[in-house]
Amino acid sequence: MPWKMGRKGWPGAGAAFNPASLPAYLPQWIPAGAWVPLSTNTYKGTTDLEYTGANNIVFNSLRFDLGTSDQWHFVTLPPLNWTTGKITFIPHYIVHDSLGTPQNMVFELGAEFIQDGFLPDATTAFQTITSTKIAGVSTVPQYIIGTESAELTLTGSPADTGAIALRMKRGSDSESDPLYFTGVKLLFV
Numbered sequence: 001m002p003w004k005m006g007r008k009g010w011p012g013a014g015a016a017f018n019p020a021s022l023p024a025y026l027p028q029w030i031p032a033g034a035w036v037p038l039s040t041n042t043y044k045g046t047t048d049l050e051y052t053g054a055n056n057i058v059f060n061s062l063r064f065d066l067g068t069s070d071q072w073h074f075v076t077l078p079p080l081n082w083t084t085g086k087i088t089f090i091p092h093y094i095v096h097d098s099l100g101t102p103q104n105m106v107f108e109l110g111a112e113f114i115q116d117g118f119l120p121d122a123t124t125a126f127q128t129i130t131s132t133k134i135a136g137v138s139t140v141p142q143y144i145i146g147t148e149s150a151e152l153t154l155t156g157s158p159a160d161t162g163a164i165a166l167r168m169k170r171g172s173d174s175e176s177d178p179l180y181f182t183g184v185k186l187l188f189v
Contacts, residue, residue, distance in 0.1 A: 035072035061180035064170040091146040094180040100139040106171030113156040
């Protein structure tokens with residue numbers, strides 16, 4: 001049976017696996033604990049959220065309050081042979097909605113290339129994309145898998161030897177409760 005490609009590079013259901021047929025890149029998962037804070041009012045570390053229901057699951061997360069300028073940074077390497085310079089992202093987070101009223105929740109991901117000769121102190125502007133989702137009605141904490149963002153085309157030329165600086169922050173939304181970011185699925189398209 002020939003190997004079939006699924007969405008965004010994963011093997012399709014029931015397909016035989018052939019390593020030689022793998023795409024040049026696969027999605028990257030970047031967990032909450034890998035991000036580094038920037039702004040001075042940002043919580044300085046991750047929080048473990050333990051849920052003692054039937055599953056007894058613990059999530060490592062970053063707390064984003066409404067209306068703060070919290071920013072978390074991470075530097076990653078692009079996949080080998082990635083030539084489009086385009087990315088999308090899907091945030092994962094938990095919302096503790098004390099009122100049980102669904103509201104917009106927005107995360108923004110900024111990105112820029114870091115190439116040889118990059119000047120860290122130079123003023124640069126991150127290009128930014130957003131993911132917006134409305135949670136279902138519940139006063140029980142909910143694990144949310146955000147919507148996939150639109151494509152962001154990074155300026156500059158993709159290069160196997162370069163890197164990508166990422167910035168995650170909470171966008172302007174209407175959810176008054178904190179959002180607990182557990183990680184992001186980064187897609188190279």
